[in-house]
Amino acid sequence: MSTWTVDRAATTLLACEDERTDREPITDQWPDLDLRTAYEIQDETLRRRLARGEHLVGVKLGLTSRAKQERMNISSPLVAWLTDAMVLPAGAPVPGARLIHPRVEPEIVFLMRERLAGPGVTAAQALAAVDRVYAGAEVIDSRYRDFRFTLPDVVADNASSGAFLVGAIGLRPEQLDLTLEAVLVEIDGRVVDSATGAAVQGNPAEALALAANDLARRGLAIEAGQLVLTGGMTDAVPAPAGARIAFHFSSLGSIHLSGGA
Template identity: 90%
Template sequence: MTDEWPELDLRAAYEVQDETLRRRLARGEHLVGVKLGLTSRAKQQRMNIDSPLVAWLTDAMVLPAGEPVPQARLIHPRVEPELVFVMRERLAGPGITAARALAAVERVHAGAEVIDSRYRDFRFTLPDVVADNASSAAFAVGGRGVRPEDLDLALEAVLVEVDGRVVDSATGAAVQGHPGEALALAANDLARRGLAIEAGQLVLTGGMTDAVAAPPGARIAFHFSNLGSIHLSGGA
């Protein structure tokens, strides 16, 4: 978008994102949470982006267990493993620390996000991807939830398996040094827009590894140390 509109800045990009959410809600979708994008320094460097971003999740993005990646409504889907927080309390910045953020969390789950950029070759600037709701397409959440105090989130590891072969791995430390830092960042970022993370909402804290392509026929699994596994199919 910035190729044709170089004046697009982050303020305007978030206005576009919020207007897109308003239209989703108007057609019957329900807000279920927020997500962070580009929380991994490695992903920031690969995408030539210098900071994380926040975007919206609705119930229309939920990928039920066993359902394939919805190829018919996507362009070039990719999937990545995430740690997902379910909030017990409302979390409103500014000034939220990682410790305060984690105290508001009910449970931690394994997660998988399907990202799908509107931009050719996933090439974009930070305002571009913010306006595109951080490439949000779909997400799946594992069934096993663990209290955050019962888990070393920085050391929680994941193995990425594609068609039976392990292709990547990471720990929670890849997400802003600690997933709690990502949660605090989301609350403080939303506060600048007069918004907060509400009790009961989900927070996807950002890809732990780089995303892998999810074409038809692909078999993808994310195996977590303590949170179980999530299996995804690229579909037919």
């Protein structure tokens, strides 16, 4: 019988984050860890974050791209939490000094005007609850060595949360085509990748609906005023010290980041 519990897993993952140490996947030692229990671990880590003074600011989706699911050998997207401690101020470098092995990816971000609660939310209903659409950049940082994990592992680890940045340009949903909104990924002046919003569940609004319906299974909802990061449009890129990273969106402007020591 495994000696692992929700409490032990939450303590272990938060300690890895605080001490900047990585480890093998929890499922190496707890092979029976299932998704329901993994989300209990995730919610327990959130409870502890809030208890130490952080504030909940939104929701993030992970692994919404089919290509990324295949690369990570994961079968479905997942939902996790954003707190104010994860906000990266504009112009600040990627906080390498407090992260383990940060990687950065471009995202489409929604600011919610209305509460969105499942089950049964459609993409159209989800989009109708959105106030503004922004460009975003997420800094992911798994507590697992070499980003090796199963779906329950990464759910428990709050979907590899690290930090995030929201761009300055906010458009109403009807002002752009989310499926065609494109991004170019530039590193040190060289374009290395590109994608459109269609890479995110076919449409980022589908990812938003998925998040609302997934949270409903846990008796939760996306609240008015919260941010929703809909998942990486491209694969994440490393952010070594001194690197110059830019995400150029077709309608939502550009986000510039530098790798921090």
